[in-house]
Amino acid sequence: MERNDIAAVLDEIATLLELTGENPFKIRAYSSGARVLEGLAEDLDVLIAEGRLADVPGLGEALVEKITVLRRDGALPFHQKLRASVPAGLLEVLQIPGLGPKKVRALWKELGVEDLAKLKEVCEAGAVAELKGFGAKTQTKILEGIKNRVAYGKRHRWYQAAAVAEPILAGLRALPQVVHAESAGSLRRNRETVGDLDFLVASSDPAPVMDWFVARPGVKEVTAHGETKSSVRFENGLQADLRVVPAAQFFFALHHFTGSKEHNVAMRHRALGRGLSMSEWGFKPVDGGTVAPGAASEEEVFRALGLPWIPPELREGNGEIEAAEAGALPDLVRHEQIRGVFHNHTTESDGDATLEQMAAAAEGRGWEYLGVSDHSKSSFQARGLDEARLAAQVAAVARLNASGRFRVRVLAGSEVDILRDGTLDFADDVLAGLDFVVASVHNLFTLDREAQTARIIRAVENEHVDMLGHLTGRLINRREPYEVDIPKVIDACAANGTCIELNANPWRLDMDWRWWRHAAEKGVLCSINPDAHDVEQLGFTEHGVRVARKGWLTAGQVLNTRPLAGVLDWLGR
DNA sequence: GCCGTTTTCGGCCCGACTGTTTTCAGTCG
Numbered sequence: 001m002e003r004n005d006i007a008a009v010l011d012e013i014a015t016l017l018e019l020t021g022e023n024p025f026k027i028r029a030y031s032s033g034a035r036v037l038e039g040l041a042e043d044l045d046v047l048i049a050e051g052r053l054a055d056v057p058g059l060g061e062a063l064v065e066k067i068t069v070l071r072r073d074g075a076l077p078f079h080q081k082l083r084a085s086v087p088a089g090l091l092e093v094l095q096i097p098g099l100g101p102k103k104v105r106a107l108w109k110e111l112g113v114e115d116l117a118k119l120k121e122v123c124e125a126g127a128v129a130e131l132k133g134f135g136a137k138t139q140t141k142i143l144e145g146i147k148n149r150v151a152y153g154k155r156h157r158w159y160q161a162a163a164v165a166e167p168i169l170a171g172l173r174a175l176p177q178v179v180h181a182e183s184a185g186s187l188r189r190n191r192e193t194v195g196d197l198d199f200l201v202a203s204s205d206p207a208p209v210m211d212w213f214v215a216r217p218g219v220k221e222v223t224a225h226g227e228t229k230s231s232v233r234f235e236n237g238l239q240a241d242l243r244v245v246p247a248a249q250f251f252f253a254l255h256h257f258t259g260s261k262e263h264n265v266a267m268r269h270r271a272l273g274r275g276l277s278m279s280e281w282g283f284k285p286v287d288g289g290t291v292a293p294g295a296a297s298e299e300e301v302f303r304a305l306g307l308p309w310i311p312p313e314l315r316e317g318n319g320e321i322e323a324a325e326a327g328a329l330p331d332l333v334r335h336e337q338i339r340g341v342f343h344n345h346t347t348e349s350d351g352d353a354t355l356e357q358m359a360a361a362a363e364g365r366g367w368e369y370l371g372v373s374d375h376s377k378s379s380f381q382a383r384g385l386d387e388a389r390l391a392a393q394v395a396a397v398a399r400l401n402a403s404g405r406f407r408v409r410v411l412a413g414s415e416v417d418i419l420r421d422g423t424l425d426f427a428d429d430v431l432a433g434l435d436f437v438v439a440s441v442h443n444l445f446t447l448d449r450e451a452q453t454a455r456i457i458r459a460v461e462n463e464h465v466d467m468l469g470h471l472t473g474r475l476i477n478r479r480e481p482y483e484v485d486i487p488k489v490i491d492a493c494a495a496n497g498t499c500i501e502l503n504a505n506p507w508r509l510d511m512d513w514r515w516w517r518h519a520a521e522k523g524v525l526c527s528i529n530p531d532a533h534d535v536e537q538l539g540f541t542e543h544g545v546r547v548a549r550k551g552w553l554t555a556g557q558v559l560n561t562r563p564l565a566g567v568l569d570w571l572g573r
Numbered sequence: 574g575c576c577g578t579t580t581t582c583g584g585c586c587c588g589a590c591t592g593t594t595t596t597c598a599g600t601c602g
Contacts, residue, residue, distance in 0.1 A: 025585055029574035060575050098591090100600050135593055185602090198602090226590055231601095241602085243589090256587090261602070268586045273578090279587050 001074040002449070003037060003044050006067055009079055010034035012091075016082045018101035019090055019108075033063045035262060039318050041518045043487055044071060089115025095153055096145040097223075098138065106131060120146050144221075151237030157476055159506045159543065161187055161194035164238060168199065168216060172242075175212060177205040179247050184257035190313045190546040192476055192509050196239035198257045206244035213242045249281050251295045256280035262317025270305050270321065313550040318517075332549040335542050337561040340408075342371030343415060343438050343469065343501060343529035344538070348393055349374035350382035352534040355396060355410070361535035363408040368564040371529075372397065373413035373438050376425035382442075387430055390414060394433065409564055411435040411571075415469055417442055422458025424465070431464035436571050438501065438529070440469030441482070449483035456484060457492040466571060467499035467527050467559075470510040478507065486515055494522040499559055501529045502551075504544025505537070516551025525570075526551075527559040 001009075014030035036058040040047070047053045048071060053064045070076050093104050093116060107113040110131055111122045119142065122128055128139040145152065156164075165183050172181040178201050182188070185198030203209055210230045214222045223239070224231040231241045245253045256264060257280065271278035275286050283292035283304065293304040302309050307324045311332055314320040323329050345351030346358055353361070355372060362370035374393065375384035385393065397412040413436040417425040424431065424439060431437050439459040447455065460468055471489065472481030493500055500519060503510045508531070511519070516526060528544035530537055548558060555561040559570060 023574080026574045028585080033574085058575075062574055098600070102599060133593070133598070137592060141592095196602095224590055229589055231590090257602080259602080261586095264602095265586060272586085277587080281588080 001070045003040065006070045007034040007037045009070055009076065010037065010063070010066075013079055013082060015091060015094065016086050019086050019094070019105055020082070021101070021105060029058075029060075029063070032058050032262070033067075035317070037067065039316075039514065041521070087114035089118075092116050092149075093119055095149060096142055097152060098141050098145065103133070106133065116146055116149075148237065152233075152239075154237055155193035155195045155477070156238055157193055157506055158187065158191065158546075161197060161238065164234070164240075165197050165199075168197070168213075168240070171212070171216075172199060172201055172209070175209055177203045177209050179203055180250050182254055184254055185259060188258050188312045189260065189315060190550045192513070192547070196241060199240065199242045200250070200254050200257055201242065201244045202247040202250035203244050204246060209244050210242065243280075245280070248294060251298045251301055252278075252282045253280040255298055255301050258312050258315060260316050263315035263320065266317055266321050267305065270307075274305065276304075311549065313546070314552065330552045330554045333545060333553050333555045333558050333561060335545045337555045337558075338367070338528065338541055338545065339563055340367040340369035340371070340560055340567065341530050341532075341538065341541055342411070342413065342436060342467065342527055342560065343373050343503075344371060344532040345374050345415075346372055348389065349379070349384055350533060355393075355400060356405075357535055358532070358538075359400060359406045359408055359410050361538055363406045365538060367408055369409045369411055369567060371411040371413050371436055373415040373436070375442075376414055376416045378417040378419065378425045379442050384417070384425075385414070387426065390426070390430065391433075413437055413466075415440050416465075418455060418459040420444055420447075420455065422455040424459060424462060428462070428464055431462075434464075436466045437464050438467050438469045439465045441473055445473055445482040447482070449485060452483055453485040453488055456489055460489065460492045460498045461496050463496075465498055467501050467529075468493060469501050469529070470503040470508050470531070471500060472510050472512070474510055474512075475507045476509065481510070486511070487518070490515065490519045490522055490524055493519070493524045499525040499527045502526050502544050502548055503529055503531050504540040504542075504547070505531045506540065506543050509543065509547050513547045513550040516548065516553050520551075520553055520557045525559045526553055526557055529560075 010030050011034045014027045017027045036056060048068055053059055066076055090104055090108060093099060111127055113119045113122060123139050123143050128134050129136045165187055169181055169183055172178055180202040182200050183198060184200050186194045187197060201209055206227060210225060214225055214230055214232055218234045219232045220235045221233040223233055228245060229241060229243050231239060233239050243253060243257060268278045276283040276292060277286050282294065285292050295301045299309040308329060310320050310324050344358060346353060346355045359370055375382040377384045377386040394412045397410045400410055413434050415438045418439050418441045419425060459465055472484060474481035500511055526548060528541060528548055530540040532538045532540060
């Protein structure tokens with residue numbers, strides 16, 4: 001069984017244990033074990049073989065044993081037994097807002113609820129309202145939750161959430177009662193998807209702010225309306241929370257609600273080690289004696305714990321606190337450091353803008369170079385170029401550069417298809433005539449993991465391939481990544497000096513941020529590629545920068561922060 | 574189940590809000 005599948009089993013064990021009423025700390029150990037496993041930088045097989053898995057913080061004797069069995073056998077008797085003891089449908093019941101393990105367990109034991117259908121039935125019969133600890137309101141809320149479970153469970157892609165958040169944040173800042181306003185949560189951490197919006201406001205007069213918030217257009221339901229917290233649900237299912245705190249607590253609250261949960265747990269642990277209890281309201285001395293430090297900025301929150309400010313993107317509990325303590329936080333790449341972009345399309349294949357329009361737009365963005373890489377002939381659905389059309393495009397690019405019409409230098413490339421066996425859609429002598437080559441998989445997504453990995457590695461090994469396009473083919477919320485051994489591909493890229501693309505299309509954001517730190521440590525260069533199909537989409541680059549930052553990347557690790565001369569030098573042209 | 578300046582047991586982050594209760598349990602983040 002592969003690593004992420006093992007992590008999924010650990011998560012399921014945690015959920016099943018909740019329903020059986022297990023010790024919450026044991027449950028936490030399983031889910032945090034799953035997170036640790038997902039974030040493992042080293043090869044799992046190597047760690048198991050060398051007996052070093054138990055050295056990983058968060059993995060003890062029991063989890064090491066279970067992970068080892070799952071890796072070896074693909075199944076775990078403990079897990080199977082647990083599954084058999086809990087109706088499978090209860091996992092869905094647990095997804096209904098307002099229903100946690102205790103309530104689900106009561107519904108199961110008292111009313112025989114084993115799935116959503118039965119839950120709906122007992123609610124409609126009025127039996128739930130009669131149950132101890134339940135009532136009429138809860139029953140209504142459950143029915144609503146069942147009806148809307150698809151919309152409520154959905155996570156939204158970052159830029160969709162950002163588009164909803166921006167006007168609300170601007171509106172909050174314009175209110176006379178508001179001193180500070182920020183968005184927090186996964187939006188601030190630049191996650192690829194956002195489950196709900198978190199707004200944070202500093203004000204000494206919260207009531208009007210709360211009232212303004214719950215009256216936003218598009219609000220379908222107000223799920224909480226208190227003194228410091230209100231929650232609303234929009235028509236599209238997106239939930240938004242607003243917290244209002246006094247100005248003195250604002251930066252503690254901002255830190256707290258930015259998260260992640262794992263980061264906060266680690267910070268609180270660190271605070272306790274210094275005799276301080278930490279919450280969204282600030283520090284409190286554990287012994288009640290000394291005066292706890294306040295904070296007039298987020299920097300001061302970190303400084304109080306002996307740390308430099310940690311950028312929100314890094315706050316995932318992946319070693320950012322240790323890095324901060326060691327003075328080893330990366331100087332994250334910034335959007336203004338981008339000097340040009342590769343991998344863009346024109347009307348020659350499936351783009352909507354001509355070569356000239358794209359060049360003009362790139363120049364307008366102040367870039368020094370623009371890589372054009374239309375599809376190759378196998379991608380006939382995208383009007384892929386054959387050798388003759390490619391030669392004509394290369395000539396057109398040369399003429400455009402020679403004309404002096406634009407200061408931006410256009411680089412002639414190709415997004416060449418990787419064929420089934422890992423050979424490429426163009427012969428080596430054709431590729432040799434290009435400024436750069438992006439190799440991408442566009443078909444056969446269902447090859448098994450071994451075949452897909454071998455196919456991609458063979459392409460990476462071609463001396464003419466400069467970068468590997470959208471490594472996993474995922475479309476966020478729409479299509480799962482295909483099966484591929486990412487660490488092996490990273491190793492192959494490192495060995496062959498091949499760059500990996502960070503495809504900045506907001507549907508893709510591929511390779512995923514979770515792998516970049518590891519890839520960079522292996523010496524693999526990143527290229528942030530918009531994969532633009534029109535002039536507007538050149539702006540996707542900023543999504544790519546956000547993901548690169550989340551992946552701990554510095555400017556030095558991103559190819560297209562280099563000036564034109566440096567890029568030409570790297571390409572060997 | 575994990576972990577150790579609390580070291581093989583006994584802790585484990587902290588608080589708001591709701592609904593069902595007459596003081597608090599459960600959920601959520």
